[in-house]
Amino acid sequence: MTGNVRRFATGVQALAAGTAGKHFEVLDLRKTVPSGDFLLMTYTFGSGGVPDTTARFLADHAAGMRGVVSSGSFHWGANFGRAGDHISGRYGVPLVARINKGGTAADRQTVAAWLAESCLQHSIRSAQAEHPRSAYGTLD
Amino acid sequence: MNFEAANWSEPEDNFSTTFYEKYTSQLWFPEEIPLSNDALVWKALGDEERWTYMHASAGLNALDTLQGEVGMPILAQLVGGHIRKATLQFQATMEIIHARSYSLMNKTFLTSTEERGIFEWVRTQPHLQFKIGFVQDVFNDPDVSNLGLWKKMVVSCMLETALFYSGFFYPLYLAGQGRMVAAGEIFNLIILDEAVHGVYVAMLAQEKFEAMDEAEQAYARAWYHQTLHTLYRNEVAYSEVLYAGVGLVADVKRFIRFNFNVLADNLNLERAFDDEEINPIVRNGIRTNGTTHDFFSAKGNSYSKISVEPLAEADVEALWSGGFPVMAGAAND
Numbered sequence: 001m002t003g004n005v006r007r008f009a010t011g012v013q014a015l016a017a018g019t020a021g022k023h024f025e026v027l028d029l030r031k032t033v034p035s036g037d038f039l040l041m042t043y044t045f046g047s048g049g050v051p052d053t054t055a056r057f058l059a060d061h062a063a064g065m066r067g068v069v070s071s072g073s074f075h076w077g078a079n080f081g082r083a084g085d086h087i088s089g090r091y092g093v094p095l096v097a098r099i100n101k102g103g104t105a106a107d108r109q110t111v112a113a114w115l116a117e118s119c120l121q122h123s124i125r126s127a128q129a130e131h132p133r134s135a136y137g138t139l140d
Numbered sequence: 141m142n143f144e145a146a147n148w149s150e151p152e153d154n155f156s157t158t159f160y161e162k163y164t165s166q167l168w169f170p171e172e173i174p175l176s177n178d179a180l181v182w183k184a185l186g187d188e189e190r191w192t193y194m195h196a197s198a199g200l201n202a203l204d205t206l207q208g209e210v211g212m213p214i215l216a217q218l219v220g221g222h223i224r225k226a227t228l229q230f231q232a233t234m235e236i237i238h239a240r241s242y243s244l245m246n247k248t249f250l251t252s253t254e255e256r257g258i259f260e261w262v263r264t265q266p267h268l269q270f271k272i273g274f275v276q277d278v279f280n281d282p283d284v285s286n287l288g289l290w291k292k293m294v295v296s297c298m299l300e301t302a303l304f305y306s307g308f309f310y311p312l313y314l315a316g317q318g319r320m321v322a323a324g325e326i327f328n329l330i331i332l333d334e335a336v337h338g339v340y341v342a343m344l345a346q347e348k349f350e351a352m353d354e355a356e357q358a359y360a361r362a363w364y365h366q367t368l369h370t371l372y373r374n375e376v377a378y379s380e381v382l383y384a385g386v387g388l389v390a391d392v393k394r395f396i397r398f399n400f401n402v403l404a405d406n407l408n409l410e411r412a413f414d415d416e417e418i419n420p421i422v423r424n425g426i427r428t429n430g431t432t433h434d435f436f437s438a439k440g441n442s443y444s445k446i447s448v449e450p451l452a453e454a455d456v457e458a459l460w461s462g463g464f465p466v467m468a469g470a471a472n473d
Contacts, residue, residue, distance in 0.1 A: 002407075003346070003408045075332055075335035077328075100402070101402050101406070104415040
């Protein structure tokens with residue numbers, strides 16, 4: 001909503017391009033559906049809920065999702081970034097990071113490293129070197 | 141000009157109704173959380189601990205009174221749109237409930253002489269009065285251009301997201317150790333309210349910021365950084381008064397910097413401080429699983445409001461065949 005997820009996604013994109021020399025696309029899932037594997041980034045709303053727009057997107061397009069990053073607000077204690085736990089549990093993908101608002105430099109490192117690694121594994125397993133795309137959820 | 145009714149079927153934006161509904165769903169009253177459970181713990185606290193606790197919360201009372209009485213009514217008046225006005229007015233009501241909660245804490249734990257002493261302290265404490273005066277001047281500034289409105293929204297967000305936290309630190313620090321947990325739950329509820337307020341007003345502020353031209357934006361950014369550092373220095377001095385006796389000044393300053401960064405994220409502006417971790421005991425204070433629940437309306441901080449859905453034919457069939465009805469909204473807490 002406030003642009004934190006978008007900011008974090010572009011920060012990770014810049015970091016991955018700089019250190020690993022990998023290019024990942026950042027897609028706005030309200031407008032574009034990713035064609036290959038992707039990492040979902042979403043905000044959390046309510047008492048740790050999956051935002052409606054993110055849930056609707058996943059109902060149709062979860063197949064390519066390889067991981068999830070959830071942004072939230074530390075004020076919510078146990079419910080902080082809980083959207084990520086729900087999505088991770090429901091679709092069997094790892095929760096790569098849980099970030100407070102726009103995340104820290106350490107969070108960006110974690111996610112960029114995960115993207116670089118999962119990209120490597122992927123091209124080993126299949127000849128088709130489709131990069132995981134980092135994508136962000138709807139509002140935030 | 142003809143006066144319109146508020147049409148909730150055609151809201152002026154796609155987020156205000158969501159915030160209004162969020163506010164109403166988390167409405168609570170301090171009378172629902174019996175503070176008397178803390179009375180024995182209160183007596184067992186040291187003099188310095190009691191001093192910090194009460195002055196921290198009385199200072200917060202003044203700031204919530206300022207938001208409820210001055211800030212929110214001014215924003216509600218100047219912002220366009222019936223639904224936005226309604227949401228901001230509801231927010232004002234929540235601030236007034238917060239202010240009353242602090243006053244009820246004073247009443248529960250203090251003698252009336254001590255209580256009067258604390259209100260007099262608030263009225264004359266220089267750092268607190270500086271902070272209030274500064275914010276009040278921005279609220280009352282006659283400039284209602286995009287820049288002027290943006291400034292008013294920014295100082296309101298500063299209160300919600302950063303300037304309250306010198307006061308929040310100590311109750312969270314005690315609750316994180318299992319002390320003063322009933323009052324701690326009230327603080328948790330207040331913090332959850334303020335967290336959402338800070339996001340809503342920041343979204344309105346971002347709109348105003350985007351409506352400015354480049355020169356205005358450059359001026360606005362410079363004003364923001366200057367204001368932030370002025371108020372941060374004042375917070376540091378205030379924290380030294382509040383927390384010297386309990387030896388926590390450095391941790392409080394770190395907590396304030398952390399929250400100023402949250403503010404920057406909400407406003408989509410550059411963070412002013414480096415990444416830091418907050419005190420783990422305070423983090424634990426935020427994680428408390430509420431001790432007082434009103435299960436059916438779910439007003440404690442550990443339950444979300446119960447959602448209901450009508451029973452359908454399919455549920456009965458599922459039961460007959462030995463299964464269990466599937467909840468439509470199961471994925472959504």
